[in-house]
Amino acid sequence: MKEKLKAMKAEALKELDAAANLERVNEIRVKYLGKKGELTGILRGMGALSAEERPVIGQLANEVRESLEEEISGKTAALKEAEKLAKLSKETIDVTLPGRPFQIGRRHPLTAVLDEIKEIFLGLGFEIAEGPEVELDYYNFEALNFPADHPARDMQDSFYIDFGVLLRTHTSPVQPRVMEKKAPGIPVKVIAPGKVYRRDDDATHSPMFHQVEGFIIDRKISFSDLKGILLVVARQVFGEDRQIRLRPSFFPFTEPSAEVDVSCIICNGAGCRVCSNTGWLEILGAGMIHPNVLKMSGYDPEKVTGFAFGLGVERIAMLKYGIDDLRLLFDNDKRFLTQF
Amino acid sequence: MRVSYKWLKDYVDIPVSPEELAEKMTMAGVAVENIEYPGRALDKIVTGRIEKILPHPNADKLVVCQINTGAEKLQVVTGAPNVREGQIILLALVGATLPGGKITKAKLRGVDSFGMLCSAQELGLDPKNFPPDQQEGILEFAPDTPLGMDARELLGLDDAILELDLTPNRADCLSMVGVAREVSAVLGTELKLPEIKVSETDETIDGQVTVTINNPELCGRYVGRLIRNVKIGPSPGWMQQRLQAAGIRPISNVVDVTNYVMMELGQPLHAFDYDKLKGRSIIVRKGQPGEKMYSLDEVERQLTPDMLVIADAERAVAIAGVMGGLDTEITDETTSVLIESAYFNPASIHRTSKSLALRSESSMRFEKGVDITGCLLAATRACQLIQEMGAGDVVKGAVDNFPAPRENPVIRLRPERVALVMGVEVPRNEIKDIMKRLDFGVTEEGSDFLVKVPLRRGDISLEIDLIEEVARLFGYNNIPTTLPEGATTEGRQTAPQAVTDKIIDVMTECGLSEIITLSFMNPRVFDLLNIPQDSTLRQAVTIQNPLSEEQRLLRTTMIPGILDILSRNAARKNKDLAFFEVGRVFTPLRGEKLPRETLTLVAGVMGKTLSGWRTKPDDMDFYYLKGVLETLLDSLNISAYDIIPETGNSTFHPGRTAAVMLAGRKAGVIGELHPDVAENYRLNERVYVMELNLEDIIDHAGGIKKYSPLPKYPAVERDLAIVVSGDIPASEINRVIRKSGGVLLESISLFDVYQGEQIKKGFKSLAFSLRFQAPDRTLTDEEVNAILEKIQSALQENFRAELRA
Numbered sequence A: 001m002k003e004k005l006k007a008m009k010a011e012a013l014k015e016l017d018a019a020a021n022l023e024r025v026n027e028i029r030v031k032y033l034g035k036k037g038e039l040t041g042i043l044r045g046m047g048a049l050s051a052e053e054r055p056v057i058g059q060l061a062n063e064v065r066e067s068l069e070e071e072i073s074g075k076t077a078a079l080k081e082a083e084k085l086a087k088l089s090k091e092t093i094d095v096t097l098p099g100r101p102f103q104i105g106r107r108h109p110l111t112a113v114l115d116e117i118k119e120i121f122l123g124l125g126f127e128i129a130e131g132p133e134v135e136l137d138y139y140n141f142e143a144l145n146f147p148a149d150h151p152a153r154d155m156q157d158s159f160y161i162d163f164g165v166l167l168r169t170h171t172s173p174v175q176p177r178v179m180e181k182k183a184p185g186i187p188v189k190v191i192a193p194g195k196v197y198r199r200d201d202d203a204t205h206s207p208m209f210h211q212v213e214g215f216i217i218d219r220k221i222s223f224s225d226l227k228g229i230l231l232v233v234a235r236q237v238f239g240e241d242r243q244i245r246l247r248p249s250f251f252p253f254t255e256p257s258a259e260v261d262v263s264c265i266i267c268n269g270a271g272c273r274v275c276s277n278t279g280w281l282e283i284l285g286a287g288m289i290h291p292n293v294l295k296m297s298g299y300d301p302e303k304v305t306g307f308a309f310g311l312g313v314e315r316i317a318m319l320k321y322g323i324d325d326l327r328l329l330f331d332n333d334k335r336f337l338t339q340f
Numbered sequence B: 001m002r003v004s005y006k007w008l009k010d011y012v013d014i015p016v017s018p019e020e021l022a023e024k025m026t027m028a029g030v031a032v033e034n035i036e037y038p039g040r041a042l043d044k045i046v047t048g049r050i051e052k053i054l055p056h057p058n059a060d061k062l063v064v065c066q067i068n069t070g071a072e073k074l075q076v077v078t079g080a081p082n083v084r085e086g087q088i089i090l091l092a093l094v095g096a097t098l099p100g101g102k103i104t105k106a107k108l109r110g111v112d113s114f115g116m117l118c119s120a121q122e123l124g125l126d127p128k129n130f131p132p133d134q135q136e137g138i139l140e141f142a143p144d145t146p147l148g149m150d151a152r153e154l155l156g157l158d159d160a161i162l163e164l165d166l167t168p169n170r171a172d173c174l175s176m177v178g179v180a181r182e183v184s185a186v187l188g189t190e191l192k193l194p195e196i197k198v199s200e201t202d203e204t205i206d207g208q209v210t211v212t213i214n215n216p217e218l219c220g221r222y223v224g225r226l227i228r229n230v231k232i233g234p235s236p237g238w239m240q241q242r243l244q245a246a247g248i249r250p251i252s253n254v255v256d257v258t259n260y261v262m263m264e265l266g267q268p269l270h271a272f273d274y275d276k277l278k279g280r281s282i283i284v285r286k287g288q289p290g291e292k293m294y295s296l297d298e299v300e301r302q303l304t305p306d307m308l309v310i311a312d313a314e315r316a317v318a319i320a321g322v323m324g325g326l327d328t329e330i331t332d333e334t335t336s337v338l339i340e341s342a343y344f345n346p347a348s349i350h351r352t353s354k355s356l357a358l359r360s361e362s363s364m365r366f367e368k369g370v371d372i373t374g375c376l377l378a379a380t381r382a383c384q385l386i387q388e389m390g391a392g393d394v395v396k397g398a399v400d401n402f403p404a405p406r407e408n409p410v411i412r413l414r415p416e417r418v419a420l421v422m423g424v425e426v427p428r429n430e431i432k433d434i435m436k437r438l439d440f441g442v443t444e445e446g447s448d449f450l451v452k453v454p455l456r457r458g459d460i461s462l463e464i465d466l467i468e469e470v471a472r473l474f475g476y477n478n479i480p481t482t483l484p485e486g487a488t489t490e491g492r493q494t495a496p497q498a499v500t501d502k503i504i505d506v507m508t509e510c511g512l513s514e515i516i517t518l519s520f521m522n523p524r525v526f527d528l529l530n531i532p533q534d535s536t537l538r539q540a541v542t543i544q545n546p547l548s549e550e551q552r553l554l555r556t557t558m559i560p561g562i563l564d565i566l567s568r569n570a571a572r573k574n575k576d577l578a579f580f581e582v583g584r585v586f587t588p589l590r591g592e593k594l595p596r597e598t599l600t601l602v603a604g605v606m607g608k609t610l611s612g613w614r615t616k617p618d619d620m621d622f623y624y625l626k627g628v629l630e631t632l633l634d635s636l637n638i639s640a641y642d643i644i645p646e647t648g649n650s651t652f653h654p655g656r657t658a659a660v661m662l663a664g665r666k667a668g669v670i671g672e673l674h675p676d677v678a679e680n681y682r683l684n685e686r687v688y689v690m691e692l693n694l695e696d697i698i699d700h701a702g703g704i705k706k707y708s709p710l711p712k713y714p715a716v717e718r719d720l721a722i723v724v725s726g727d728i729p730a731s732e733i734n735r736v737i738r739k740s741g742g743v744l745l746e747s748i749s750l751f752d753v754y755q756g757e758q759i760k761k762g763f764k765s766l767a768f769s770l771r772f773q774a775p776d777r778t779l780t781d782e783e784v785n786a787i788l789e790k791i792q793s794a795l796q797e798n799f800r801a802e803l804r805a
């Protein structure tokens, strides 16, 4: 019987080795280890054995069974693994094919820049105010210290709607509007983004464009604070290594007034075509709020001071994205809009 | 203002280069926009004398000249018509680069030529600035001109012209002396004002001219000086060169002097031919109705009572400060000249020059305000120059009508206020030094300064004006950089701003790109959009002075703007367009000065969604845009809205348009563009448009969404398919299901709509997926079936709906 068992095991192992798939392995298991399998058949002859032989053969039969079971499960695992690998290899796809396109719209670059600016100022504790686009001459000029009939009004060629009513030429009228509401409350920290209008239409001027006005009124606001805020803004908009430069200028509603330049974002100050070889780009106008403006809108200039600035959104968008033609911003070509 | 660096040096020490000066002035507030080097190109051009002229052996029109340049003798072939032996001319040497090209050694018809004799044109100069006989041929110079002299030096072109971009407050810099004062303040160098004195004849002006000012509010001062024995001729070369550098064309000695003094001192002067003034009188008055006068440019001018004029006893002889009259003009026959030096009201001059569309160097200066204290000095300076050039004798004395002389203002300047405004402590002595550099009078009172400001600085009347002077001369870039102290504040947006941002987010997430169009509207669009004649949309805010007819109105609807953009893109073959814009529309309000400005959203789509090798494109149709609308309203937490058919809107397709209703009020429209309108905009695809009043949307936008607990018990889902008449709106069926389903009906979702062969003609099949749920238990089949039966019978009752197997 010993020989029979050994022969059976050898035969089973041979067949197992040759088995190419799981069904065959199962057949082999049934053939040798099943209820009606060969091992059972052999063991049926155990009754003829002596009492001494029986445990020896029994142990051997168990060993054969265990070893075959182990082989079968090993073979099964190997075949499963091989089948899985074969399946995976058959499932290979061309990962270089493009993905499914999602239709995502884009913000207009002016809105994107405006959002960025708003975000910066919200972080600095400013609130956002708005004013009408059709404005009273009073707020657009008079309350901003433009004397009636002063040639300075020539600087702003306006669209008139009616006597004393015009399309606002800057976002500055939001200053007196907000001040009238808040006076004498402090601190006032406001930005006012919006559309403005001037009678100009050529390659570098659009009759409608966007500005952001900003101003602070408090007990001890100084020109050095203005420089500080503008430096923060210039760096957040154009990058941490920017410098700013202030040149004295004139606006009726601020004094002292300044034109503010940022070190050129293209050449870093070395001089290039964009900055006309000066190394500087003019980005905004600013200054200390004129005492007359504070007074007209209800603040005592002996008690509070303030600064104000106004920046052109188009100019910043053009510099930031390297757009060289203003008209593209209002042309709204799909091929342009989807770049942002 | 064009400032000659060379001329400027007459009045102030300038120890720096033109470039450095420009930088320093710019950083102190007088911006130098550009520096022009008029002689930069004129290298290797020198004076020479024509020693001998020989005919050219091979050409009739050419001659061969022997020229002595002092350093060498050169042979030059020329075709110039006006060459003469002994002439002093300018010779461009071999190697010189002229506007016409480089000069090389040449052989002209077989004769060697080493250079070129120069005409004005060949030097790039305006021939009209030279004597008539030299305008065609070569330039000729005085016989005592040194040989070998550089052309730049000879022509006064060894100079740099600083072009100032002056802010309107700095009228004081509209003169050489004014700029010199500024340079002196900026550099701290010495000012060298011209010495103004004149030797007068025994004849006195008394009784020869009377000056009457009828409107002292428009003419604050009028000075007249008289010059006899005037000999009109050209002004000296140095004066002509300076005028040219300043951009003024020389005319004659007397006129040139008036211009020269204007450039030098900033005071515009006018010269009358004294003998042509009637009644020996000057009357400063307003124009009379119907009054006319020929101005110097030979145009007949209509004078009005809005204009200030200078008149003699009989008629107007000049438009005050703007332009003189032809009748009293200086001519070659003039022998007596009356010099006018006056102060006119800036606003009045501005109005007059604007209404006559006449702007001159003179009116520009009066408009900005001249120095009322300098009138007499300027008149005397003109007399001095005319006398010094031997062109006339100056009569003793002046007529000076100065109705209300003004005192120089004295302004208190507090050093602590300077520190507060600038954010930096400027030492007292530095403040004082800056005031002195500006030539302002300074005295001290306690810790304050009392500053006496000359009237030439009309921009300075308040303490803040002085602080600005301190700040700019201290240097903006020497002021430190700080951040504001004081209470911290919270940045915030208003609810409408936050909602607007959200709307832009949702629209872009839905696949539409943002556009920005101008707020103007062409009156023609009402017809293009088929808007009825009586529609309120036709009542628009009108711009009085639009740039063009197309921009005459402010938009009352955002639809034309987006249609223009769709049309423009379609014309450029850009396909599959999905755009939106957020902006304001303007509605005039009766009895109000300002219109109502309504924040509005417009969206427009045409074509298909994106497609790919695994993605089928979808039509961007009505339901696409409606999906965007529903997503938008849902994101804003607005659920109480209705979208109902709208048929009367002539801009839209009558069967494919809906009104968006919020709380019973129409807040917008969505639909397919009417084919006629699409054709008007040259859009040959179906276009879907929606327009929403965002003020209404903002009013209804919900706040933060409240959490509802997740169900503890499973839901039961059932499908329900019915067949109803084709004209019953889905929303009606939905409403009946909702109502009859009761509280346990958690949600309804329409998943199929079918019309076709398997259904009766004129009928449609709708299939809903219904979801039932109870918060406290698992629903039994019996419960759900009972509700379903109730729903079915309600549908049967209301719509004669049949169940579809």
Ligand SMILES: [Zn+2]
Binding pocket: A264, A265, A266, A267, A268, A269, A270, A271, A272, A273, A274, A275, A276, A277, A279, A280
């Ligand atoms: Zn650059």
